[in-house]
Amino acid sequence: MTLRDILNKLLGRQQASATTARERLQLVLAHDRSDLSPELLDQMKLEILEVVAKYVEIDMDEGAVSLETEDRMTALVANLPIKRTLKAKKQDDEQSS
Amino acid sequence: MAPNTRIILICSGKGGVGKTTLTANLGIALARQGVRTVVLDADFGLRNLDLLLGLENRIVYTAQEVLEESCRLDQALVKHKQEPNLSLLPAGNPRMLEWLKPDDMQRIVGMLAKQFDYVLIDCPAGVEDGFKNAVSATKEAIIITTPEVSAVRDADRVIGLLNTNGIKPVQLVLNRVRPKMIESQEMLSVDDVTDILALPLLGLVLEDEQVIISTNRGEPLTLKDNISPAARCYANIAKRLQGENIPLIDPAKAGRGLRDKFMRLMQTKIF
Ligand SMILES: Nc1ncnc2c1ncn2[C@@H]1O[C@H](COP(=O)(O)OP(=O)(O)O)[C@@H](O)[C@H]1O
Numbered sequence: 235m236t237l238r239d240i241l242n243k244l245l246g247r248q249q250a251s252a253t254t255a256r257e258r259l260q261l262v263l264a265h266d267r268s269d270l271s272p273e274l275l276d277q278m279k280l281e282i283l284e285v286v287a288k289y290v291e292i293d294m295d296e297g298a299v300s301l302e303t304e305d306r307m308t309a310l311v312a313n314l315p316i317k318r319t320l321k322a323k324k325q326d327d328e329q330s331s
Numbered sequence: 332m333a334p335n336t337r338i339i340l341i342c343s344g345k346g347g348v349g350k351t352t353l354t355a356n357l358g359i360a361l362a363r364q365g366v367r368t369v370v371l372d373a374d375f376g377l378r379n380l381d382l383l384l385g386l387e388n389r390i391v392y393t394a395q396e397v398l399e400e401s402c403r404l405d406q407a408l409v410k411h412k413q414e415p416n417l418s419l420l421p422a423g424n425p426r427m428l429e430w431l432k433p434d435d436m437q438r439i440v441g442m443l444a445k446q447f448d449y450v451l452i453d454c455p456a457g458v459e460d461g462f463k464n465a466v467s468a469t470k471e472a473i474i475i476t477t478p479e480v481s482a483v484r485d486a487d488r489v490i491g492l493l494n495t496n497g498i499k500p501v502q503l504v505l506n507r508v509r510p511k512m513i514e515s516q517e518m519l520s521v522d523d524v525t526d527i528l529a530l531p532l533l534g535l536v537l538e539d540e541q542v543i544i545s546t547n548r549g550e551p552l553t554l555k556d557n558i559s560p561a562a563r564c565y566a567n568i569a570k571r572l573q574g575e576n577i578p579l580i581d582p583a584k585a586g587r588g589l590r591d592k593f594m595r596l597m598q599t600k601i602f
């Protein structure tokens with residue numbers, strides 16, 4: 235984000251088109267390079283969350299699975315904040331009942 | 332094959348971004364530095380390297396007759412009158428596309444490499460057979476793109492294919508740069524494009540109406556010690572190819588006035 239972007243935001247103006255171009259390119263290239271469509275990524279995300287949910291309780295609102303690229307290397311990045319482990323959850327549930 | 336011959340493919344993915352113009356201008360600029368240079372028109376479907384060089388009326392034979400062995404290579408090569416260090420091997424009939432194979436392309440380039448220090452190949456747009464044939468015959472590549480989303484995306488695709496084919500080095504030329512638009516952040520900057528594509532920058536070429544005037548005449552800008560902005564850019568690219576250390580000046584960062592400084596401040600990335 236540049237100074238101009240911040241200024242535009244404060245004034246409620248559209249962000250500079252070069253910034254939009256950069257963001258759109260980064261996203262589309264991550265998908266092009268990995269040959270993963272947004273739909274496939276969404277499906278994979280759901281399945282990953284299902285697996286993780288077997289072990290820990292995650293914050294679904296804060297969690298994100300995305301593609302990031304740097305120097306032509308694409309990485310699948312999952313950022314899944316853990317609320318508590320299932321063991322802790324079980325104990326909590328038992329106490330409250 | 333002369334072991335030191337540099338075989339360079341000039342490609343882009345997207346059409347109309349400046350491949351042929353770069354090939355013509357680099358060819359002339361290198362020839363003027365005294366190196367034996369040949370430009371090969373590998374865009375058999377839509378040939379026009381001959382036109383940009385002003386050589387369209389002097390073509391007798393083409394790559395096609397050379398491959399069919401109905402003429403010798405030196406009969407097909409068209410020497411530039413003002414810069415005899417530069418020759419053109421014209422593209423044959425568009426129907427060549429139907430039968431040309433990677434082997435044929437390698438054979439032609441192999442013949443050229445025996446006689447020249449530089450073989451510059453003007454690549455067709457796209458990533459289909461014409462492109463694949465050209466890739467099979469090259470050692471290194473120059474990717475040319477403009478600072479526009481579609482051109483950058485297509486360039487990225489081509490870079491991926493060049494990497495898979497072991498082409499090295501692959502360098503970037505950014506064409507039709509408009510410093511004013513970059514300053515006002517309405518055009519991707521030079522750093523944006525090199526970051527996104529992760530390629531070393533060989534040079535940039537400014538948007539310049541002299542390019543159009545020179546193509547009208549069939550006289551590439553690098554023929555004269557031209558003072559036009561694009562002419563200087565092309566000449567610098569040729570010098571860098573030759574290993575000269577010509578510093579890269581980002582025009583959007585070069586201005587020294589108060590307004591330029593303010594515009595730069597506005598471009599500073601905060602996070
Ligand atoms: N730096 C430039 N400034 C202005 N016009 C340019 C520049 N580079 C290329 N052009 C114009 O863009 C068009 C496409 O260029 P060309 O070299 O034929 O592209 P390609 O071979 O990639 O299809 C031509 O009309 C050319 O004159």
Ligand SMILES: [Mg+2]
Nearest residue numbers: 350351374379
């Ligand atoms: Mg062309």
